[in-house]
Amino acid sequence: MPFKQIFRVHWVDTDLAGVMHFTNFLRYFEACEEEFYRSISLPFNAIREKYGIMLPRVEAHCQYKAACRFDDFIEVTLRVREVSEKTVTYDFQMIRQHDRKLAAEGSMKCIAVNSEWKAVSLPPELAKSLRENGA
Amino acid sequence: MPFKQIFRVHWVDTDLAGVMHFTNFLRYFEACEEEFYRSISLPFNAIREKYGIMLPRVEAHCQYKAACRFDDFIEVTLRVREVSEKTVTYDFQMIRQHDRKLAAEGSMKCIAVNSEWKAVSLPPELAKSLRENGA
């Protein structure tokens, strides 16, 4: 089941075109990802402390479909697409709540690295949890 | 010839992992794009005033290859990959200056829209200038 989170577009998220800046879509994708990890009881910090790893992005992609404006409620949906030995890939969708329009679709791929930024295997427990919650 | 611009990673660009946040790579791509338009005498504002159009992104993509840290000089290179009737697509590269490592590669696709956010043709003069400078 996809994981869903609702946010509100802040004034600071907008630019002089009167719409949310394109990089802020990705910031809300990440904010959704943060909540997703909390929902499986593994917030980023816990992952760092428990397993000694971090999950930096190796790829980010976004297609912009409709502008989001100040005060808009936006629904971000995260779906775990793939869990490989060292990486996890999510798909994201952003919906404008007031008209149910798809605002953006994107994906991010993260890789497990240790404290020296060397790629390492995902801890089995984490990989399992990601797989189960990404069905 | 590609267009090149050098930036310096600021403290605020970093996050608690000690590296530049992944969305800031895209902000520096955009900063390079801004300078590119100035270099062809068509800053974003002039485009808006002269042609009544804006060029919002419809797609952004980035592959992260190496972390950038506070104080690093980063070289961003923009190359116009394609100019279609209504869109322009650029390729970006980011190099860490101190070790010449490729930090990131990406692309952005922009579409011409009028003041009502309807897609319109690129003004011929602008399309021509983009093509000439993207060879």
Place this chain on the structure above:
Amino acid sequence: MPFKQIFRVHWVDTDLAGVMHFTNFLRYFEACEEEFYRSISLPFNAIREKYGIMLPRVEAHCQYKAACRFDDFIEVTLRVREVSEKTVTYDFQMIRQHDRKLAAEGSMKCIAVNSEWKAVSLPPELAKSLRENGA
């Protein structure tokens, strides 16, 4: 009665010192202000459309008392301190929820301006509402 709003510190809010960047405290003050205006049925956009005015800051001040970290819940409290003919001044407090420590205290002063950025009187209805909700 002061207006209170709870936020969560995002990864992107932090910097390489491992704490929330000092400018993001002010961004959360503003996010609280946005909700406050919604709570009195006058979101920033409505103010702009209804009265033709905006309320840019003429002054911002913040004292930092304790660091906020990723994942922290932060409580921001807004109190309307003073409403003059053309300005409104708020006091803010930020509390870290987990240990009830005061993280920051600050203030912002805003001035009513028309679409040409000329200072104008606050609409009486808005001034009244701010005064009533700032007692």
Place this chain on the structure above:
Amino acid sequence: MPFKQIFRVHWVDTDLAGVMHFTNFLRYFEACEEEFYRSISLPFNAIREKYGIMLPRVEAHCQYKAACRFDDFIEVTLRVREVSEKTVTYDFQMIRQHDRKLAAEGSMKCIAVNSEWKAVSLPPELAKSLRENGA
């Protein structure tokens, strides 16, 4: 002699009011501060590595005098106002280059802390350098 640094307002710095967001003035103050420390051969990172200290803000203040817009060149001036045992206070000014208008004035006070965020004395060498360059 005050330390001066020139920046250019980026698209992402603006908000839907068409002007630079109020928190970005402070980000440019900090960007100027970063360059100042480099100019005295003590970039933030060096301070951390050499002395084991950081210099987080305990106070920030800004008065906004004139809006800055996309493409504007802005001149930021830093002056060391006071160096005490544990703190350093700077004054900032921001000038819009095209009309020499004062855009903002502000100050920031920083305190030396060790790696446990305990306040400590400024290293004498650093204090001396700040005093000499703040005359």
